[in-house]
Amino acid sequence: IRAFITELEKLRDLPAETLDGTRIEIYGNIEFPHEAALCLQNGAEGIGLYRTEFLYLGRNDLPSEEDHYQAYCEVVRIMGDRPVTIRTFDLGADKVPLQLGLEKEANPCLGLRSIRLALRYLPLFQTQLRAILRASVCGNVQIMFPMISTLAELRQAKLMLAEVMEDLAESRIPFRRDIPLGIMVEVPSVAVTIDRFLDEVDFISLGTNDLIQYTLAVDRTNRNVVNMYNATEPAVLRLIHHVIQEASRKGVPVSLCGQMSSHPLHTMLLIGLGLRKFSVAAHSILEIKKVCRSVTVQQCEALAKRALEMDHARDVQALLREQLIKLIPAFSRIM
């Protein structure tokens, strides 16, 4: 296993290119600014998901615009001219900021969370948007809205962004007006009507953690049903496939930033479903790159085709394990 790690470390500066020359992009997911350095060190081509909830948690007051700005600039500085995708706050459900004094909900996962909270507490949202826009002139910043579920909601959020831009312009504060704007695809409604959303965004990112949860009606933190939470369920694969195909057809960049993309078990499958951009945990970058460099797209497509025809998540999982270990036996020891 030590030899395997050494082998992986040699991949740091090599591109994630398949054996038949298809370029795969690997971005990093971060929760705290300092993690950006590790992403870069492992060869991340950008930050595909910068979670910003940490700014709100574990404190009694709300973060100031300056708190936001500093946190964003820190990462932008580390990443140089590489893209940094800042996701607006995804609070609620299991990440509840006590400062807001929110009432307890019977089903918080189906409640006032994430972008819904942002559109309810506009000053909070505006503060964050101002900071992101200000940071946009320091590097290659992108903005991403989480938990969008309807077109109306997306348009409302975009309207907010436009208003904040006007405020900044009036105050002659510099920002990038053409900052790329994207959404997480994590609510089934968006996956099912993704064609409509693609016309209104610059990029999308599949948030499989929630997408799986809502598609199967399974709370993945509930031990009573967690065994039903499977990334390889046929319905989940079909939705992912559909979203990637539609995005590719319309030429809109699509990445996948859920936990699913950080596990090498899913890499071939996802390439086969058409994914060309992974956004993964810092410590997974090298493993995912290793898989990319060991396969052909044709192999992956054949595998995805078989997987899409299967009836059960566990059969797909067994197939993925078998194929991955056949290709890279070293993985059998680490999973």
Added chain:
Amino acid sequence: IRAFITELEKLRDLPAETLDGTRIEIYGNIEFPHEAALCLQNGAEGIGLYRTEFLYLGRNDLPSEEDHYQAYCEVVRIMGDRPVTIRTFDLGADKVPLQLGLEKEANPCLGLRSIRLALRYLPLFQTQLRAILRASVCGNVQIMFPMISTLAELRQAKLMLAEVMEDLAESRIPFRRDIPLGIMVEVPSVAVTIDRFLDEVDFISLGTNDLIQYTLAVDRTNRNVVNMYNATEPAVLRLIHHVIQEASRKGVPVSLCGQMSSHPLHTMLLIGLGLRKFSVAAHSILEIKKVCRSVTVQQCEALAKRALEMDHARDVQALLREQLIKLIPAFSRIM
């Protein structure tokens, strides 16, 4: 309005046939056995959804097989040879039977509920299945599983049913071995892969209440987000359309038993999406029949086509309201 009610009452014994001669079936939804009489009186052609949760709620012990059996026979007796679709218990979420001493869950709607509970508490499930099977020789009984989310789960439930059949056969207790078996389509995963499920059931019923909830990630009992819960959201319409089209293609009967079908606002839209079998609250039967008898399928299809192209739930709702009132002005006074 009194005149309108009198007019509706004249429809009791007339078929729900469109102006161009397409036959629509209208079934009733019931919660308690005595409601079957009202359904019949209003001209229901069968019971499309017999909810059985009442047997478990408001008591300290569990219902016996005989309790189940009597409750089923009562409805079967009322309905004569008309189909009676008994749904196995849909407990959990907001209908929690205290007898089971279930632990509180963070998101009960995404937790151990409905068929999941049945497959966890097998003796409860077996008792109910025995009673339904015994009642199957008294009339035209159908059995329906709620909240199915994967093929594996459906197969497990069917296996249970087969086992109970074997037990009954061994004890020489009569039952109908070919009792029609169906599922609720109310979890997005099933709607998305409905083609796989259609090969394994005799009929399906769209449960829009939950389907809308999961598709949009909105708890409809949560006042913070209930404004986002809309039957006319583009994604919901697309899923309903997809399910009906696939079922029609495979010749599997499909009904819709959610609250959506009980509101005359949706009748034309649903006919236009291909629905030919409505299962509605007893007090809605005549209103729905009135709409059916006032439209052509072509009109409905044109309306559905327009609705499917719209971006916002509220635009669809406005369109539906406008069209319905143009057709039957009396409805303007009751909605």
